[in-house]
Amino acid sequence: MPVLSDNEARTRLASLPGWQIQSGELVKTFQFKDFVASLRFVNQVGEAAETAAHHPDIDIRYNRVRLALVTHDAGGLTSKDFDLAAQAEKFAK
Numbered sequence: 001m002p003v004l005s006d007n008e009a010r011t012r013l014a015s016l017p018g019w020q021i022q023s024g025e026l027v028k029t030f031q032f033k034d035f036v037a038s039l040r041f042v043n044q045v046g047e048a049a050e051t052a053a054h055h056p057d058i059d060i061r062y063n064r065v066r067l068a069l070v071t072h073d074a075g076g077l078t079s080k081d082f083d084l085a086a087q088a089e090k091f092a093k
Contacts, residue, residue, distance in 0.1 A: 028067055038063055069081040
């Protein structure tokens with residue numbers, strides 16, 4: 001899986017509201033009404049990640065969930081990261 005150029009990553013980032021590239025990772029913090037909603041979201045992301053064999057770093061803080069995506073074995077951001085971010089956006093609605 002090839003690493004995206006900075007321009008490619010910025011172009012893909014434009015379609016993901018609220019996401020940022022920080023320290024080489026694609027990150028966003030989602031806010032939900034409560035802990036149960038946060039867990040529901042994390043479980044959906046986890047299933048999608050397992051299917052894609054691409055696992056994000058997930059931090060749960062009651063009603064906030066921070067996702068950080070990077071393709072470690074490729075050494076940077078790839079289309080896998082942006083694809084999983086797009087799925088996470090759908091799950092958050």
